[in-house]
Each structure stands twice: as C-alpha cells, then as structure tokens.
Amino acid sequence: MATLEIIEDDEALRDWVDVVDAADVWGIPSFEDARHLRGLHPGRVDGVLRLDGRPVGAAFVRPAGGESAEPCGIAGLWVIPAFRCQGLGSAMHRAFSEHARRLGLRELQIEAHESQHDARVYLERRGYEEIGREVELVLELDALPMPEVKPPAGITLVTRAERPDVLAGMYQVAKEAIPDIPVDEADEVGSFEEWLATDMDRPIHTHDLTFIAMEGAEVVGYAVLQRGRGGVAFHSLTGVRRAWRGRGIASALKRAQVAAAKRAGFRRLVTENAVGNEPIRHLNEVMGYKPLMSTILYRGPLLDGGRSAR
Missing domain, CATH: 3.40.630.30 (Gcn5-related N-acetyltransferase (GNAT))
Structure with a gap:
C-alpha cells in the first residue's frame, strides 16, 4: 500500500x-x-x-x-x-x-x-x-595540471574566508549577473537576505571555495563552488559586473576555483550552462570542460x- x-x-x-x-x-x-x-x-x-x-x-x-x-x-x-x-x-x-x-x-x-x-x-x-x-559539462581534475592563476592588472582575488565583510558588494554583482544569464525566464535575485540564504549561506557553499574579484575596495565579480559527494564539486554562479566584463576576470575566477578544488582533493568539477550563454560556454570549452547530457x-x-x- x-x-x-x-x-x-x-x-x-x-x-x-x-x-x-x-x-x-x-x-x-x-x-x-x-x-x-x-x-x-x-x-x-x-x-x-x-x-x-x-x-x-x-x-x-x-x-x-x-x-x-x-x-x-x-x-x-x-x-x-x-x-x-x-x-x-x-x-x-x-x-x-x-x-x-x-x-x-x-x-x-x-x-x-x-x-x-x-x-x-x-x-x-x-x-x-x-x-x-x-548543458552539463565536466572537468576531470586528476590528470589536469595545476592551473596558473593570473588575475588581470589591478584585480585581486580573495576568498570569502579572507573577506567576509564584502557581502554587500557581492550582492551588487549578483543583481547584474543573474538577470543577464540568457534563459527564457530570468531567475529572481530577491532581497539581500534571500540571496544570502539561497546563494551564499547554504551548507555546501564553503567560504574557502568562494572566490571574489576586487578592484581596490570594490567587488567586481565572484564565483562559488558547491561541495558534492564522491569527489565531485559543482559550479554555482560565476558573475562579473557589466562594466568589468571582457577583461578576463571570469577566467581568473574559474582558474582559482579549479586550483582550489584540486588542492581540496576533488576529482571532478561539474557545471551547467544555459544553451544561449555563449561567453561562459566558450570559457569552459577553452578550459577543457567536456559536455555531458543536458538538464x-x-x-x-x-x-x-x-x-x-x-
């Protein structure tokens, strides 16, 4: 029954x-x-x-x-x-x-x-x-050389563990990056409190795997990894504010994530890209991510x- x-x-x-x-x-x-x-x-x-x-x-x-x-x-x-x-x-x-x-x-x-x-x-x-x-893509880490992380001139990469005080600036990134993802129905960013609970403070979002791009005291981008099981980590948002796009910041954030994942013992990274999101799909292809089936x-x-x- x-x-x-x-x-x-x-x-x-x-x-x-x-x-x-x-x-x-x-x-x-x-x-x-x-x-x-x-x-x-x-x-x-x-x-x-x-x-x-x-x-x-x-x-x-x-x-x-x-x-x-x-x-x-x-x-x-x-x-x-x-x-x-x-x-x-x-x-x-x-x-x-x-x-x-x-x-x-x-x-x-x-x-x-x-x-x-x-x-x-x-x-x-x-x-x-x-x-x-x-489209789901996977990057196998075991045989991958440790990537070189070189942010663009004037950009510094830090972790959330190092800079827990810049959440307000990260929220401004989310308010520009999330609506710009080319999907049929844009995700809602919500209030600062909603974004914090949903995108930042989930138990699988650890501070040492959250990377922040800064120009001086200003947050211009960030990227988050989700801890999975069995040696797998999942990319969450990789976002850059509109005025700073096209300078290689997203690439630097992704490479910092790959390096951190290898150091942490993860064996593969998985990401999902909207079919129409050509910039991030091109970046992932250049970095060696291979397509799996779609969601x-x-x-x-x-x-x-x-x-x-x-």
Whole structure:
C-alpha cells in the first residue's frame, strides 16, 4: 500500500534525502543542505511516498520565490528506479498539484535530466513543454595540471574566508549577473537576505571555495563552488559586473576555483550552462570542460485529482 507522508521532522526528511540520493542523476549533497533549503521558501511542502512502509518516492512544491508574482511554482518528483512505471510518480504529482492550488499556483516547473527518458515522456504526456535547457559539462581534475592563476592588472582575488565583510558588494554583482544569464525566464535575485540564504549561506557553499574579484575596495565579480559527494564539486554562479566584463576576470575566477578544488582533493568539477550563454560556454570549452547530457526545464499544468496514473 502506498502512502504519502508530508514531512514535518528530521526523521522523515532523512528518508526523503535517501530517496532523492538514489533517484537523482547526481544525488543530493547532504542532509544538512536539504534541511536548509526547506526553510528558505514560505509555502514549501515536502513529502515522502512509502510503499508498504518503505520510502520509494519524494516530492516538493513551492512558490517561485524572490519578487516573482508568477502563478507558476517550482516542483520536484523522484521515484527510486526499481519502483518506477507503477503510477507512484503520478500519485505524488496529483497530491502536490493540490498543494500548489492551495498556494494559488496554476502551473509547475519541473526539471528532468536528458538521460531520464521515462521522466521526460511522463511530463510531455501530461502537457509539459520544454522552456529551457542547460548543458552539463565536466572537468576531470586528476590528470589536469595545476592551473596558473593570473588575475588581470589591478584585480585581486580573495576568498570569502579572507573577506567576509564584502557581502554587500557581492550582492551588487549578483543583481547584474543573474538577470543577464540568457534563459527564457530570468531567475529572481530577491532581497539581500534571500540571496544570502539561497546563494551564499547554504551548507555546501564553503567560504574557502568562494572566490571574489576586487578592484581596490570594490567587488567586481565572484564565483562559488558547491561541495558534492564522491569527489565531485559543482559550479554555482560565476558573475562579473557589466562594466568589468571582457577583461578576463571570469577566467581568473574559474582558474582559482579549479586550483582550489584540486588542492581540496576533488576529482571532478561539474557545471551547467544555459544553451544561449555563449561567453561562459566558450570559457569552459577553452578550459577543457567536456559536455555531458543536458538538464531540461519543463513547464506545465497541475494535475486534477481524478486523472488516472500511467
């Protein structure tokens, strides 16, 4: 018998994390990070689906966040591979569509990895359409020589651990860099407090792997690495203020990240680039990143409670 439990405590959240870790292409970085994310968005609901008591599915839904008034929420659906194609994903989708309606939402955005054929077919059959795509790339570090880090003239690179006092300047970078990412629907930067909680203070964002580019006392760029599992780290934003672009600052930040990752014992770096983001895609190609499959962002309707599972 399948039952859906809305998560209210750490015990249930650990089961949720175990399911996502088993079902997601890259797994989940840590329980601590999952708990942190749960507290970021008012209205977020998480659930774990149990089959005869065993956790086999996980889901969440939340409003878009930031300053967006868009009636489209963000959702995630995962089913452990051995239990797919049994209607369990549909059961969670219907239940969380009802949660979304109570939040005033009319549509959902859901990601699917290009390698997840069943997930893509499932979404497309239910009226979901592709609205964006990010190409994943990987840099294998074991055989890579330690890169030389040479910032442009007048630019100094420091870590957040060295300069914890420049967060306000980093926020100004985010306010220019994030809206300029060429995607169909720009991400919301949100308030300083929202940006700090979402982009800076997650448990997987460590201060020694956050690099800041400064010209004198002014912050002109920054780059963040996320600690993953199994020797993998993930690039978060690499951003430069508009007036300082084209000078090699992003390249210097990326090379500093690669060097720091090698010193920290990571074996590979993974990044996602929007298909239309030619400058960062060119930089990653020059640095030796190799393409993997894409992550696809779908948008589509809420399911009604009477729709049959397939």
